[in-house]
Amino acid sequence: MPDAGVLRVTCTLNGRRSVLEGHPMARLLDALRSSGLTGAKEGCGEGECGACGVLLDGTLVNSCLTPLAHAEGASITTIEGVATDQMLHEVQEAFLEYGGAQCGICTPGMVMAAVELLSRTAEPTEEDVRVALAGNLCRCTGYMRIFESVLEAAKRR
Amino acid sequence: MIPLLDKYQLVVPRSLREALDDLAKHPSARPFAGGTDLMVVLEAGHLPEGRYVSLQNCPELLGIQALDGGGIPGHRSLGEGVSIGALTTYTEIQRSARLAREYPLLGVAARETGGVATQNRGTIGGNIANASPAADTPPVLLVYDAELELMSASGIRRVPYHGFHRGYKNMDLAPGEIIGRVILPSRSVWLPPSAFARSASADRRSLGGGWSGGTSDQRGSYYRKVGTRRAQAIAKVCFAGTIRVDNGVVQDTRIALGSVAPTVIRALATEEALRGQQLDSNTIAAAERALLSEIAPIDDIRSTARYRSRVAGNLLREFLSSALSPGPLP
Amino acid sequence: METPQIGRSVRRKEGRAKVTGQALYVDDAAPAGILHGVTVRSPIARGRITGITFDPAIPWDEYVVVTAADIPGTNRVKLIADDQPYLATDVVNHPEEPVVLIAHADRARADEARRRVTIEIDPLPPVLSIDDALAGREIIWGTDNVFKRYAVVKGDVDKALAEAPIVVEGEYETGAQEQLYIEPNGMLAVADREHGITVWGSMQCPYYIHNALAELFALPTERIRVVQMETGGGFGGKEEYPSVIAGHAALLAWKAKRPVKMIYGRSEDMAATTKRHPARTKHRTAVSRDGRLLAMDIDFTIDGGAYCTLSPVVLSRGTIHAAGPYSCPNVRVQGRAVATNVPPHGAFRGFGAPQSIFALERHMDRVAAAVGLTPEQFRRRNFIQPGDTLAVGQTISEPVNMPALLDRALSVSDYHAKRERFARENGGRAIKKGIGLAAFMHGAGFTGSGEVHLQSIVGVEGTAGGWVRVLAASTEIGQGTNTIFSQIAAEALGIDCADVEVVQPDTSVVPNSGPTVASRTCMVVGKLVESAALGVKHALIDAGYLPAVYTRSEFQSACTRYVAAFGSLRGTSQYQPPPGLRWDDDKYVGDAYGTYGWAVYVAEVSVDMTTWETRVDDFVAVQEVGKVINPTLAAGQIEGGVAQGIGWALYEDVVWREGRMANAQMTNYIMPTSMDLPPISVYFEEVPYRYGPAGAKGIGELPMDGPAPAIFNAVANATGIDVRRLPLTPERLMSLMEPAGA
Numbered sequence A: 001m002p003d004a005g006v007l008r009v010t011c012t013l014n015g016r017r018s019v020l021e022g023h024p025m026a027r028l029l030d031a032l033r034s035s036g037l038t039g040a041k042e043g044c045g046e047g048e049c050g051a052c053g054v055l056l057d058g059t060l061v062n063s064c065l066t067p068l069a070h071a072e073g074a075s076i077t078t079i080e081g082v083a084t085d086q087m088l089h090e091v092q093e094a095f096l097e098y099g100g101a102q103c104g105i106c107t108p109g110m111v112m113a114a115v116e117l118l119s120r121t122a123e124p125t126e127e128d129v130r131v132a133l134a135g136n137l138c139r140c141t142g143y144m145r146i147f148e149s150v151l152e153a154a155k156r157r
Numbered sequence B: 001m002i003p004l005l006d007k008y009q010l011v012v013p014r015s016l017r018e019a020l021d022d023l024a025k026h027p028s029a030r031p032f033a034g035g036t037d038l039m040v041v042l043e044a045g046h047l048p049e050g051r052y053v054s055l056q057n058c059p060e061l062l063g064i065q066a067l068d069g070g071g072i073p074g075h076r077s078l079g080e081g082v083s084i085g086a087l088t089t090y091t092e093i094q095r096s097a098r099l100a101r102e103y104p105l106l107g108v109a110a111r112e113t114g115g116v117a118t119q120n121r122g123t124i125g126g127n128i129a130n131a132s133p134a135a136d137t138p139p140v141l142l143v144y145d146a147e148l149e150l151m152s153a154s155g156i157r158r159v160p161y162h163g164f165h166r167g168y169k170n171m172d173l174a175p176g177e178i179i180g181r182v183i184l185p186s187r188s189v190w191l192p193p194s195a196f197a198r199s200a201s202a203d204r205r206s207l208g209g210g211w212s213g214g215t216s217d218q219r220g221s222y223y224r225k226v227g228t229r230r231a232q233a234i235a236k237v238c239f240a241g242t243i244r245v246d247n248g249v250v251q252d253t254r255i256a257l258g259s260v261a262p263t264v265i266r267a268l269a270t271e272e273a274l275r276g277q278q279l280d281s282n283t284i285a286a287a288e289r290a291l292l293s294e295i296a297p298i299d300d301i302r303s304t305a306r307y308r309s310r311v312a313g314n315l316l317r318e319f320l321s322s323a324l325s326p327g328p329l330p
Numbered sequence C: 001m002e003t004p005q006i007g008r009s010v011r012r013k014e015g016r017a018k019v020t021g022q023a024l025y026v027d028d029a030a031p032a033g034i035l036h037g038v039t040v041r042s043p044i045a046r047g048r049i050t051g052i053t054f055d056p057a058i059p060w061d062e063y064v065v066v067t068a069a070d071i072p073g074t075n076r077v078k079l080i081a082d083d084q085p086y087l088a089t090d091v092v093n094h095p096e097e098p099v100v101l102i103a104h105a106d107r108a109r110a111d112e113a114r115r116r117v118t119i120e121i122d123p124l125p126p127v128l129s130i131d132d133a134l135a136g137r138e139i140i141w142g143t144d145n146v147f148k149r150y151a152v153v154k155g156d157v158d159k160a161l162a163e164a165p166i167v168v169e170g171e172y173e174t175g176a177q178e179q180l181y182i183e184p185n186g187m188l189a190v191a192d193r194e195h196g197i198t199v200w201g202s203m204q205c206p207y208y209i210h211n212a213l214a215e216l217f218a219l220p221t222e223r224i225r226v227v228q229m230e231t232g233g234g235f236g237g238k239e240e241y242p243s244v245i246a247g248h249a250a251l252l253a254w255k256a257k258r259p260v261k262m263i264y265g266r267s268e269d270m271a272a273t274t275k276r277h278p279a280r281t282k283h284r285t286a287v288s289r290d291g292r293l294l295a296m297d298i299d300f301t302i303d304g305g306a307y308c309t310l311s312p313v314v315l316s317r318g319t320i321h322a323a324g325p326y327s328c329p330n331v332r333v334q335g336r337a338v339a340t341n342v343p344p345h346g347a348f349r350g351f352g353a354p355q356s357i358f359a360l361e362r363h364m365d366r367v368a369a370a371v372g373l374t375p376e377q378f379r380r381r382n383f384i385q386p387g388d389t390l391a392v393g394q395t396i397s398e399p400v401n402m403p404a405l406l407d408r409a410l411s412v413s414d415y416h417a418k419r420e421r422f423a424r425e426n427g428g429r430a431i432k433k434g435i436g437l438a439a440f441m442h443g444a445g446f447t448g449s450g451e452v453h454l455q456s457i458v459g460v461e462g463t464a465g466g467w468v469r470v471l472a473a474s475t476e477i478g479q480g481t482n483t484i485f486s487q488i489a490a491e492a493l494g495i496d497c498a499d500v501e502v503v504q505p506d507t508s509v510v511p512n513s514g515p516t517v518a519s520r521t522c523m524v525v526g527k528l529v530e531s532a533a534l535g536v537k538h539a540l541i542d543a544g545y546l547p548a549v550y551t552r553s554e555f556q557s558a559c560t561r562y563v564a565a566f567g568s569l570r571g572t573s574q575y576q577p578p579p580g581l582r583w584d585d586d587k588y589v590g591d592a593y594g595t596y597g598w599a600v601y602v603a604e605v606s607v608d609m610t611t612w613e614t615r616v617d618d619f620v621a622v623q624e625v626g627k628v629i630n631p632t633l634a635a636g637q638i639e640g641g642v643a644q645g646i647g648w649a650l651y652e653d654v655v656w657r658e659g660r661m662a663n664a665q666m667t668n669y670i671m672p673t674s675m676d677l678p679p680i681s682v683y684f685e686e687v688p689y690r691y692g693p694a695g696a697k698g699i700g701e702l703p704m705d706g707p708a709p710a711i712f713n714a715v716a717n718a719t720g721i722d723v724r725r726l727p728l729t730p731e732r733l734m735s736l737m738e739p740a741g742a
Helices: A028-034 A090-098 A107-120 A126-132 A144-156 B016-025 B038-043 B090-095 B097-102 B104-111 B116-121 B124-130 B138-143 B268-274 B281-294 B305-324 C015-019 C107-114 C130-135 C157-163 C206-217 C241-256 C266-272 C311-321 C353-370 C375-382 C402-412 C415-425 C450-454 C481-493 C521-542 C552-566 C631-651 C707-719 C730-737
Strands: A007-013 A016-022 A053-056 A059-062 A075-077 B008-011 B030-032 B050-054 B064-066 B081-085 B147-152 B155-160 B165-167 B178-185 B207-212 B218-226 B237-246 B249-258 C035-041 C047-054 C064-066 C098-104 C117-123 C146-154 C166-174 C186-192 C196-201 C224-228 C260-263 C279-287 C293-303 C330-338 C431-444 C457-462 C468-471 C500-502 C569-574 C595-608 C613-624 C680-685
Touching: A016 A028, A028 A053, A053 A107, A059 A107, A059 B116, A090 A107, A090 A144, A090 C015, A107 A126, A107 A144, A107 B116, A107 C015, A126 A144, A144 C631, B016 B050, B016 B147, B016 B178, B064 B097, B081 B097, B090 B104, B090 B116, B097 B104, B104 B138, B104 B218, B104 B237, B124 B138, B124 B178, B138 B218, B138 B237, B138 B249, B218 B305, B237 B305, B249 B268, B249 B305, B268 B281, B281 B305, B305 C730, C035 C107, C035 C241, C035 C266, C047 C098, C064 C241, C098 C107, C098 C117, C098 C241, C130 C293, C130 C330, C146 C311, C157 C279, C157 C293, C157 C330, C166 C353, C186 C241, C196 C206, C196 C241, C206 C224, C206 C241, C241 C260, C279 C353, C293 C311, C293 C353, C311 C330, C311 C353, C311 C431, C353 C375, C353 C431, C353 C707, C375 C402, C375 C431, C402 C415, C402 C431, C402 C595, C402 C613, C402 C680, C415 C431, C415 C707, C431 C707, C457 C521, C457 C552, C468 C481, C468 C521, C481 C500, C481 C521, C521 C552, C521 C569, C552 C569, C595 C707, C613 C631, C613 C707, C613 C730, C631 C680, C631 C707, C707 C730
Parallel strands: A007 A075, B008 B050, B030 B050, C035 C260, C196 C224, C293 C330, C468 C500, C613 C680
Antiparallel strands: A007 A016, A053 A059, A053 A075, B064 B081, B081 B178, B147 B155, B147 B178, B207 B218, B218 B237, B237 B249, C035 C098, C047 C117, C064 C098, C146 C330, C166 C279, C186 C196, C186 C260, C279 C293, C431 C595, C457 C468, C457 C569, C595 C613
């Protein structure tokens, strides 16, 4: 167990076995972004805005608050891994149709939070959606179209 | 700001034993749980340099276990109750049916902490060790008379949670020692298992609690966090309380608050002003005076001392008023 | 012809890239050999720089360091008064003012070095409030600390006030507001003497940066290239300040001869860049006993911060909007923008109008009460009518119908029943409910002769492949530029908007269609898109390649043949003011805007007497913005603006300590989350505007104006407390309800 320096973390990244490298305390966000997966965004660096959201073993985490060392052996899904081949996820489709994305910077995190919600709650109420997205700040939409998108996505699943 | 990471080490031992040995070997090393506080402090440039020991491969620190009968293997229990591993996340707390039944304020407080992503990674032990006076869950632990199992390479020691915070960010924690588990004793179960417990999210207010019983032997509990917004807020005042009233007389009560002192506090003088008293307006006024005498709120960027005092008093009144007329909270 | 392209909720053009994480923002770009730039800033509000110390423990030879001495051209950000330096030299005038720039290949090392530079400053007494500035004990700008004054005068206000049976006075205050786009500011620059300068970044106005860099480097504009990357929100916050960041990144790149990326951290962005101008408005209103406005005397002062930047134009819009959608024979509005030693305040959605409209609409409720009318009765009695003349001298020629908007807003919000029920039920309750409204308008496009001076140009190209390209410098910042331009061009050309590409703004490719501000993109630039597209169509028809009625494939093949024959197919359109529009810059009178959006908003609130917290329970937004191009995008604009208005009214409090924002974190500067906003119901009345594309007007800023006064009026209705200072934090409401010492 090396004490410091570069850590090589083996994980499953969007379904593929991958190696991420960096300082053990480096943010998973930075490791992902420097590996070319720039979909997760940094909006605040303090776990407040949720734009860096990814799924770690199926649960939503802020990758800006996740040290790289904690990704060892984990299965990570980023926004780039949500659509399969050319098929968008229901949440992504609904965001397009109902105006859930405006400037798009919160969208990756918003989509990940919504995907996580639908993975555990088949028929969410608007209140469920509000609670599930409370850690994802959006300055453009006022959230209304995002709620509608997620509720519609749930209906289509 | 962007921290220079070469001044930090983060090791991930493969077991609790290895982690405790590592902490023993490096007295200045610090435990690292979910990271939802420490990584923020790191980004802010305030994380002390040095060695951090991740606890993530420590199954002994996971799970919500009943202490009926033998307790958890290897740890003799002192009585029935619930043992919550320090690495239990806020999400796991919210999903525990047993906690919702017996210690309902805990789930309410957990829901109030950050957003889903924070709740998925933030841990109850980490929340205690972060020692924020504004933490959402610790006031609940105080009213439930929680105890802590502190673990180190040389063994386990059990201490009451009340008194654990000795001052601002100052804890009764020796070098090499970690918070291992949080014990909620059965004596602090405030509601019979069948009792109705209201949840905070049902009415989208930071208010939760429940009531049971008739005019004799009523038991109630109450939790309210006052932040500026309804999610992702740092508490300006946080209030947790339990109370038992028999024919209008307060038999027992426990009250704790956050964000009104350098640590979360148990409001002992307030409790004393209530215990054994007829719950009427005189008693409530006396309790409020007692409360104001034992809190020490400050002005900061989030609120003012005056607001915190007035709201703390109002929350006490709301709590006690609901005890006078149990039923749906306002 | 294809199906109509206007009035349809077609999907956002770049939406797929955004929902899949493929959209590229500036921080997503990582060219080889890049350096990371950081900024050393003034720690204090005002003082004289006596020295700069570089900690010898840092190996400075590994770093690129830039000070004002390295600037090849003019050390002033080109805008209006050109008074703001890129890097301070002898004095600092606000906290966080940039002084030194540093770059290193390792971002953490760059930031470490930043903390090891000490700016030595002899402090001078700072001016930190409007009152301080007007008192003039310290003069920090010009001769009197005033950047700009405006006066709008109609009739004889003094006489009317002296003779009026009832005069109502009031003073209203609004605080600073952070734009809080979720993508912090950032720029990437490549610069050298051989190739000139190229910057890519997050911005609203590529040509502002283009012009600014030319002056900074004393280079001809053709040596400068500015490219907009996907931009994660702007709201005005990326109007003028990006010129500073682009300049800084380019200065470092110029010296380093390597690409330099400069991405602001959240705290830096909040503390150092612009915010909405704090404002104070005083009203004296003369009214007849039957509730007719006789005179409005309005004094409007905004805090511009340390440099002039955009304050004159913010002041101008705020001044013109200060008297609102009312008919009044005697009006005087005196506006002034003052200097203080805080970071310059700047553009933010609404641009001065939300501040003056907040004061007006809160005041109108108080005037109504003074004459014994309900808020809606009083407004109805005084609404402006077609043919009436605004204070600024503009005669309303469009068919505005404020009473109809009011009727609809009252009806869909169930206003009367709720107002009655709340009055009946509030007594003794711990949670008091109230409902309130605001009526307002917002001018679309630049003020006065602004559009004439801009002379915006748009190009539309037919390509050999048969699709169409729109060339404009107007940026997509989330508001839907790409999509509505496609719809407008497609409608004009009779094709499908899928066949239209809106080219990424790049000053080496697109003409200057002006800045992406002032609710002008749809109405003004969209109109140019429409006419340039029509130019393409007519070229094809005139050349005989296209019949008057045609199919999509006929259009495509016509483009192909035209380009084969002539090499290119391009329509260009340049701004022409609508006929009859007149504005006198010197006298400051005339047609202030080509047209206005008109609106009535209703807010329903709960005030919790246990915590003094106010929550908006329901919100209704009724507006007339001409023809709606894309209903989903338009509703999204309104909802987003309302959300920002709610935040401004209740939550968003910039805490100042010695001129510095003390709560410059998302944790401590409270914007609404998904749990904090009510359902927002949006209704459009569509009255086509003759000079807008397909009849559309501007929309972006309008929804920022109404929420705050509607909410304040609702809180007053709920509590009986005369609330006049924004934001209405629980602490402030407590102080109003329980004055200290009472």
